[in-house]
Amino acid sequence: MYTYIPKGVCSKKIDFDIKDNKITNVNFTGGCSGNLQGISHLVEGLPVEETINRLKGIRCGFKITSCPDQFAKALEELVLKKTDV
Template sequence: MKYTYKPSGVCSMTIELDISDEGIINEVRFVGGCSGNAQGISALVKGARISDVIDRLKGIRCGHRNTSCPDQLARALEQVAVQKT
């Protein structure tokens, strides 16, 4: 299933997600933001369970900000998890 999330407080404008029916991340694509970091995060979470990624990324901060692109990905996945139940 494909999902789109509008992050806040970060440089990325959109996070596009493709999640399997079993809750496995098939693909993550960040639109905007730091290209290298976004590609790295996307590659690392591919094939992982939603719950594992949320546990690893939630609460990560970027500099003085209270959030980050990894944290926003965790928040997007939390919304996906709620929608899937």
């Protein structure tokens, strides 16, 4: 289980797993419950890179980021860490 603390959004924490390069068990703490549950279900089983491509750059109102964008950042950080090892 991975945990990411998002910045600049309403959600306070994102927990998720990656198995065989696919997203599983995504759970946002805080934020817009219905929307974030929907995102969690929609990305379930998607490859990491595809999820990043779909979510990166989404904005929330006038903010420069969003909960989906923060999830993409979490995945990118994880991918970068794995390539650094």
